[in-house]
Amino acid sequence: MIGFRRSGIGSRLHRTVRGVVLTAAGTFTAVAMTAEAPAQQAATDLSAIVMAEGVDPARSALLVVRLEDGAEWASGGARVDQRFEPASTSKIPHTLIALETGLVDGPETSFAWDGVERSIAAWNQDQTMATAYARSAVWVYQQITSSLGRATMAEWLERFDYGNHDVGGAADLTTYWLAGPLAISVREQTDFLARLAQQDLPLSEQTYGAAAQIMRADGGDGWTLYAKTGWRGDGERMDIGWYVGWLETTVRGEAETYVFAFNMDMADPEHDLRRRGGTARAALTAIGALP
Numbered sequence: 001m002i003g004f005r006r007s008g009i010g011s012r013l014h015r016t017v018r019g020v021v022l023t024a025a026g027t028f029t030a031v032a033m034t035a036e037a038p039a040q041q042a043a044t045d046l047s048a049i050v051m052a053e054g055v056d057p058a059r060s061a062l063l064v065v066r067l068e069d070g071a072e073w074a075s076g077g078a079r080v081d082q083r084f085e086p087a088s089t090s091k092i093p094h095t096l097i098a099l100e101t102g103l104v105d106g107p108e109t110s111f112a113w114d115g116v117e118r119s120i121a122a123w124n125q126d127q128t129m130a131t132a133y134a135r136s137a138v139w140v141y142q143q144i145t146s147s148l149g150r151a152t153m154a155e156w157l158e159r160f161d162y163g164n165h166d167v168g169g170a171a172d173l174t175t176y177w178l179a180g181p182l183a184i185s186v187r188e189q190t191d192f193l194a195r196l197a198q199q200d201l202p203l204s205e206q207t208y209g210a211a212a213q214i215m216r217a218d219g220g221d222g223w224t225l226y227a228k229t230g231w232r233g234d235g236e237r238m239d240i241g242w243y244v245g246w247l248e249t250t251v252r253g254e255a256e257t258y259v260f261a262f263n264m265d266m267a268d269p270e271h272d273l274r275r276r277g278g279t280a281r282a283a284l285t286a287i288g289a290l291p
Contacts, residue, residue, distance in 0.1 A: 043072035049286045050075045053279040060264035061186045064283055067194055067257045073287055076186070083163060083183035084263060087230035088136040089242045090162075090177035092196070095133055095214055097156045098144050099207040104129050106210040111140045130214050136229065142174040149173075159202055160195075163188050179234055189244045189261035197226075197246040197257050215245075223249040223290060229276055231269070239266040243276040247284060251291050258289050 046064070047057040061076030074080055098104040107130035117124055122135045132140035145153055150173050157165035163184025167176045176182045184192075195201050199208055217227040227245030244261040262280040266272035284290040 043074035044287075046073050046075040046283050046286070049283050050279055053275055053282050055264050055275055055279050060262065060279075062260070062262040062280065062283060063186045063190050064258055064260040064287065064289075065190050065194065066289075067198065067259065073283065075283075079263075080186045083185045083188070084240050084242075085180050085232045086163065086177050086182060086184045086189075087232040087240070087242055088138070088177075089184075089189065089228045089230035089244045090182065091133055091136065091141060092215065092228050092244070093157060093160050093162050093192070094141050094144060094153075094177075095129070096160075096196070096201070096203060096207060096211055097148065097153065098129070099210050100156075100203050101148060101152065103144060103147055107213045111143060114139065133214050133228070136231075138178070145173050145176075157182070160192060162192055178232065186261040186263060190259045193244060193246050193259040193261070197248075197259060217245065220291065222251045223247060225281075225290075227277070227280075230263075231266070231273065233266075233269065239269050239272075240264070241266045241269075241272055241276040243280045245280075247289055249289055252288055256289065258284065260284065 043063070046062055050057045050060060050062060057075045058077075061079035061082070062074060063076075063080050064073040065071070095104075099106070107128060109129045111127045111129075111132060113124060113126050116139070118139065120135070120137075123137045123139060127135070127137050127140050129140075131137070150167055150170060153173070154165065154167045157163075157167065163182060166181040166183070167173070168181045172179075172181065196211075203211075212226070215226040215228065216224060218225040225245060225247050227243060230242030230244070231239065232242075233239040240263055242261075242263050246257060246259045248255070248257050250256070260280055260283070262276065262283075264272065264276065264279070281290060
């Protein structure tokens with residue numbers, strides 16, 4: 001069955017509780033305390049895997065987290081915490097918002113093509129929610145953000161704690177995830193994806209069920225991969241490629257969930273685009289998560 005898996009231990013990685021402490025002035029103040037958080041583990045280096053895929057570890061960032069115990073695998077050093085525009089990886093939260101607000105009923109909700117010829121042939125036709133996600137049809141998501149409006153999009157991205165959750169002004173409503181000001185780091189992507197995979201976001205069961213159908217990218221015996229690509233390219237700065245998602249698997253003999261996020265500089269997009277997913281999947285295979 002396609003769906004989202006809850007992980008009791010993994011859920012504790014991102015959960016906080018509120019408490020109070022007595023200050024030197026004799027007053028009480030609220031503090032956030034980690035509840036049952038496991039000890040921080042040093043990340044296992046994935047630089048050799050990244051390099052073997054033809055990607056420079058110094059010009060990319062990769063983080064994989066196993067939710068059951070918090071084990072981490074990483075490459076890219078400080079870039080893991082550097083923010084970039086999410087580009088089409090924002091279609092994950094945008095799809096959730098469209099579903100939860102009722103603007104979209106499910107995977108088969110249709111969007112009529114406006115007749116404008118765009119550079120990607122697969123965009124130049126009617127779309128469903130599922131095909132728009134799979135094909136990264138930007139015009140569909142521009143319709144979604146325009147229909148819901150700036151206030152709604154800003155509110156939901158803040159509730160999701162998605163990157164800097166900045167949608168800018170009215171003029172940015174159809175581009176804020178492509179050209180900014182919305183920005184997110186690899187680590188923030190995995191934090192958000194962990195809450196999604198564990199159903200810890202403020203969403204209905206109906207939304208989770210529909211999202212799982214839309215976001216499923218691949219699967220096999222004992223594993224299901226949910227993912228999204230992204231490509232920030234404005235003709236002025238270095239192109240940035242993304243591949244993010246989560247993996248539910250039993251290939252190691254027990255149920256496990258891994259969240260992952262990868263970004264890379266793309267000096268030659270024609271050749272680099274395929275390396276986005278290829279590098280992330282190579283890493284998942286190398287650590288034994290994928291067969």
